[in-house]
Amino acid sequence: MSEFELRLLAAHEIDAYAACQASAFSSRYPPDRIEALAKELDLDRSLAAFDGADLVATSSSFSSKMTLPGLARSQVAAVTDVAVVPTHRRRGLLNSMMRRQLDDFHTNGEVLAVLYASEGTIYGRYGYGPGSFGAQYVIDKALGRLMSPKRSLTGSVRLIERQQAIEAFPLVFAAYVPTRAAEVDRPEGEWSEMLGDMANPAMGHRFYACYEQGGRIDGYAVYRVAGIDPADQWRRGVFLEELCSLSDDAYVSLWGYLLGIDLTEELRTTGRPVDEPIRFLLEDQRRLRIARWADRSWIRLVDVPRALALRLYGEVGELIIEVEDRFCPWNEGRYALSVDGNGVGVVEQTRAPSDLVVPIDVLGSAYLGAVPFASLAEVGRVQVRTEGAARLADAMIQARRPPFCTTHF
Numbered sequence: 001m002s003e004f005e006l007r008l009l010a011a012h013e014i015d016a017y018a019a020c021q022a023s024a025f026s027s028r029y030p031p032d033r034i035e036a037l038a039k040e041l042d043l044d045r046s047l048a049a050f051d052g053a054d055l056v057a058t059s060s061s062f063s064s065k066m067t068l069p070g071l072a073r074s075q076v077a078a079v080t081d082v083a084v085v086p087t088h089r090r091r092g093l094l095n096s097m098m099r100r101q102l103d104d105f106h107t108n109g110e111v112l113a114v115l116y117a118s119e120g121t122i123y124g125r126y127g128y129g130p131g132s133f134g135a136q137y138v139i140d141k142a143l144g145r146l147m148s149p150k151r152s153l154t155g156s157v158r159l160i161e162r163q164q165a166i167e168a169f170p171l172v173f174a175a176y177v178p179t180r181a182a183e184v185d186r187p188e189g190e191w192s193e194m195l196g197d198m199a200n201p202a203m204g205h206r207f208y209a210c211y212e213q214g215g216r217i218d219g220y221a222v223y224r225v226a227g228i229d230p231a232d233q234w235r236r237g238v239f240l241e242e243l244c245s246l247s248d249d250a251y252v253s254l255w256g257y258l259l260g261i262d263l264t265e266e267l268r269t270t271g272r273p274v275d276e277p278i279r280f281l282l283e284d285q286r287r288l289r290i291a292r293w294a295d296r297s298w299i300r301l302v303d304v305p306r307a308l309a310l311r312l313y314g315e316v317g318e319l320i321i322e323v324e325d326r327f328c329p330w331n332e333g334r335y336a337l338s339v340d341g342n343g344v345g346v347v348e349q350t351r352a353p354s355d356l357v358v359p360i361d362v363l364g365s366a367y368l369g370a371v372p373f374a375s376l377a378e379v380g381r382v383q384v385r386t387e388g389a390a391r392l393a394d395a396m397i398q399a400r401r402p403p404f405c406t407t408h409f
Contacts, residue, residue: 004056006096009046014038016055017048017081024083025118040189046081047100049093057084057093059101062409066114067183069369069399070312070343077105077302078184079115080409098126102328105302112307113300114184116408123298127327129364130371131299132182132403134271136292139259141238141267144287146256146278153249155213157257165195165208169220169244173406176244180273181368182297182403190407194222194242202226204239209257211250219243219250221258228266237266242406252281271296273404297405299364304331305347307367312343315395322354322385323363331360339396355389358382369399 009017014037018029029037042062049057060081065073079101084093105113114131117123160168170191177183186194197206204226211219221243229235238261245251255278258267268291279288301307304323318338325331336350356373358366362381365371373393376382384390 003051004091004093004096005050006047006100007050009041009043009048009058009060011038011043013048013055014041017041017046017058020048020055020058020085021081021083023085036189036192040187045104047097049097051088056088057097058082059097061101061113062187063110064185064187066112067178067181068311069181069314069397069403071178071181072310072312073178074112074310075110076184077110077113078409079113082115094122098327102126102300102302106328106330109303111301111303111310113302114297114405115300116296117298120295124361125327126300127325127360127364128298128300129361129366130295131364131368132296132370132405133274134294134296134404135274135276135290137269137272137276138289138291139267139282140287141259141265143284144259144267145283146252146259146281147283149252149281153253155211155218155249155253157209157211157253160208160210162195162197162206162208165210165220165222166191168210168217169195169208169222172217172220172246173244175246180401180404181399182370182405184297184405184407184409186407187409190409206241209254211245211253213247213249218247219245219254221254223258225261225264234263236264237268238264240267240269242270243272244406251277255281271408274402299367301331301360301363301367302328304360304363305335305349308335308337308347309345311345311367313339313345313396314343314398315339315392316341317392317396319356319389319393319396320350320352320354321363321393322357323360324357325360328360337396353385355386356382356384356393366393366397368403369397370403373397
């Protein structure tokens with residue numbers, strides 16, 4: 001990258017940063033978003049590449065917290081705004097930014113990095129692996145009726161105004177995040193987008209529903225009602241953007257409310273967990289179909305031994321894992337992982353023969369329990385040196401529920 005300059009972004013270059021983002025993703029950066037960016041962007045963690053005076057590539061990160069298996073909470077480096085303008089692709093800019101960024105994480109003592117990938121073929125080469133997955137669902141509302149719950153629901157669902165949602169919903173989400181592996185704290189700017197007014201009338205007005213019990217809000221749903229057929233204005237659907245609940249009653253009640261909205265034919269969701277329980281309360285489970293299944297957050301172990309020791313485990317055992325990591329060679333080596341009866345893992349470097357040989361991106365996929373080692377071994381992504389080691393690794397590393405990351409950053 002000798003022909004380009006890579007350095008930290010300066011405050012007066014925010015507009016150029018936004019323009020680079022807009023060009024790279026063929027989108028538009030509205031003025032209010034640029035103002036928010038100027039407030040939120042951590043300039044000490046924001047990289048920009050220049051071709052002369054032109055800003056042609058960006059990458060940034062912010063420090064956040066992520067829930068790990070065993071519901072431990074850990075600081076992570078959340079990577080965002082990775083972009084290269086179309087005129088400068090395939091010229092080594094991304095490699096240089098990823099090299100600088102991961103070196104900085106390592107120097108700063110950061111153990112884990114997490115990002116969302118715009119394309120599935122990019123980040124594996126830098127050691128990231130898809131570590132949580134989600135699905136988009138469609139329910140035929142005419143036939144997608146719920147069975148009656150076996151218990152009485154004592155709370156109620158009501159609509160509230162946007163300002164009330166701004167005050168209440170982040171508190172609910174903050175209480176929910178520590179309950180599921182892979183969940184990351186949501187930055188303030190993401191809340192502005194989630195709860196903001198819709199700029200395009202064709203997308204429908206946003207509604208804010210909450211479940212209340214004993215004066216406490218235990219869950220919420222953010223949704224729109226909009227057309228599903230441009231040729232027929234009366235064919236409309238409910239578009240669920242986010243549903244978050246702290247209790248079973250809140251979960252069931254909010255879904256029941258959404259499925260009961262009149263003058264709509266379908267309920268369509270954005271990304272939801274792959275183990276969505278509502279299917280088991282439908283009278284006909286076939287009325288819920290998966291419209292799309294995809295990766296969500298990608299995980300990168302920046303410091304392998306410290307990362308393995310951060311999370312809790314589900315089975316007592318000992319494994320020697322050999323890690324391959326050409327991009328961050330400080331991680332390469334063999335690590336003895338010993339887990340006690342409390343699920344606590346102790347990690348030490350060793351020269352003993354390895355039980356498993358695991359590339360770093362594959363370890364990122366398995367780290368939160370999203371992808372079984374046995375499946376990875378079956379297709380040759382993991383080398384098994386000791387019989388039964390993959391099954392033992394799965395028993396040790398399993399999560400109570402499939403990891404899921406609601407926040408998109």
